[in-house]
Structures are given as structure tokens and as C-alpha cells.
Amino acid sequence: MRMEASVAVAKVGKYAVSSSGDTVEVIERPHGGLSLVMADGQSSGRGAKNVSAMVVRKVISLLAEGVRDGAAARAASDTLYTERSGKVSSTLNIVSIDQQTRTLVITRNNPCPVLVFLDGEIRVLDEPSKPVGLYRGTRPLITEIELQPELIVVVFTDGLIHAGDRCGQAMDIPAAFRMLVEDGQLSPQQIADALLAEALRLDEQRPADDITIAVVRISQRFGDQARRMTVHFPLNIWN
Numbered sequence: 001m002r003m004e005a006s007v008a009v010a011k012v013g014k015y016a017v018s019s020s021g022d023t024v025e026v027i028e029r030p031h032g033g034l035s036l037v038m039a040d041g042q043s044s045g046r047g048a049k050n051v052s053a054m055v056v057r058k059v060i061s062l063l064a065e066g067v068r069d070g071a072a073a074r075a076a077s078d079t080l081y082t083e084r085s086g087k088v089s090s091t092l093n094i095v096s097i098d099q100q101t102r103t104l105v106i107t108r109n110n111p112c113p114v115l116v117f118l119d120g121e122i123r124v125l126d127e128p129s130k131p132v133g134l135y136r137g138t139r140p141l142i143t144e145i146e147l148q149p150e151l152i153v154v155v156f157t158d159g160l161i162h163a164g165d166r167c168g169q170a171m172d173i174p175a176a177f178r179m180l181v182e183d184g185q186l187s188p189q190q191i192a193d194a195l196l197a198e199a200l201r202l203d204e205q206r207p208a209d210d211i212t213i214a215v216v217r218i219s220q221r222f223g224d225q226a227r228r229m230t231v232h233f234p235l236n237i238w239n
Helices: 046-064 069-084 173-183 188-202
Strands: 003-012 022-028 033-041 090-098 103-109 114-118 121-125 141-146 151-156 211-220
Touching: 003 022, 003 033, 003 188, 022 046, 022 211, 033 046, 033 211, 046 069, 046 090, 069 090, 069 103, 090 151, 090 211, 103 114, 103 151, 114 141, 114 173, 121 173, 151 173, 151 188, 173 188, 188 211
Parallel strands: none
Antiparallel strands: 003 211, 022 033, 033 090, 090 103, 103 141, 114 121, 114 151, 151 211
16 A cells, blocks of 8 residues: 655744744655654743754754664753753654654653544553653653554644643643544644644633644555655744
8 A cells, every 4th residue: 555644843932932942853764754853942942942953953863874763862862961961851752654664653752642543543642751851861752653544643842731721721632633633634734733723722822832733644645756845934034
């Protein structure tokens, strides 16, 4: 069966803060497939951005050399621990479509859960997980799932978890995700955008924290062999 992977990201910074502390990148794997890497640096603003960008760059560079996801996550943690003396942390998620093993690999150093839609059911990966950078030798949690059509994975930073807290309204993320996948026709970008829109509604359009949502979907492929990428990026430039 021919399949294709689709990846979408929706991202917004904390209200009235010029720089988001979240960083997300996508890289093609050297032996086929691709990896999405997402990090959320401690606190917010420029300092948090520097931390998350350093973590993502370290992971990306190692994945490009063929290093396994878990080893790349451990190396990024040790690098941050060494650079900041164990005083600064960052969450880290890696979602990889590995053509060699024909699996989707979820690597998690993030207290936030990961949502998986598979065989018509939603699975919540919420085993306790530690962020990177606080201790030497911090290990990630790794989940491996066979590639198959209609597999959907959602990863996010804690801004989504805390959406609505300021106004006394909690967001039920699994329930919101369930409503979206039950539609059956929504693209990964529409899913990410809808979750972000609900978070912003609960935060009254003033997000209390940086929010990043990434959606990865495996579907049956009926089209050509072309690879396509579309990016929408706001520019803070005024005349």
C-alpha cells in the first residue's frame, strides 16, 4: 500500500511578549522519512527561545548524521545540562516517520501528553516524563507505532494545557481532538488550527503562554510522487 505523511504546525507566542520560547523544525532523515522536532524553553521570551533553539539544533544535527532519536534526545539533554549547569530546562518532542523500520517513532521529554488516533480510537501517551537539561543522562520515553493509513499524532507545548486557566476555563484537549477526527475530512493543518483557535478563545485572544501544536498524519496516497511544503510565517515589519 502506498502511503504519505502530512505534517502541520500552528504556533502563537505569549501575549505581549515579542519572542516565542517554542521552537519547531522538520528535517528529512538520511535513510528516508522525516522528523519533526519541537522544544519549549523554560520561562518565556528571548531567553527561552535561545534554550529551545539550542535543543532543537542539537537534535536536528544528530538526526541528520543518522543518530537514533533516543540518543539524539539524550545528547541534547546533556548539552543543555552542561551549558546551563543543570539550572535551565526545556521540553522536547520528536516525531519521526522512519521508512527503514516502517514505523512512526514518538520520542518524549515532556510532561504534556501526546495524542494518538489509531484504528478509530484515541490513545493518550501520558506516562510521567522529565524535561531535558536538569540532570545528566535524562532519558526520553519512546513509543513506536507501525505506519498505517489514518494514523494521526498530536504533540503540543504546555501553553495548550493551560489555555483558559486565567479565566477559570479548562480545555479538554482529548475531547476537542476527538470531535475533530470524528469529522474524518479535516487535514492536519485544519486540526492544528482548530485546536489553537479553541485555546485562543479560552484565553480571550491573549495567550497566557507560548502555544505550539504539531499534527502528523499518515494517509493512503493516490497522487503523484511530488513532495510539497507550504509555510505561513508572520513578519513583524512595519513601514
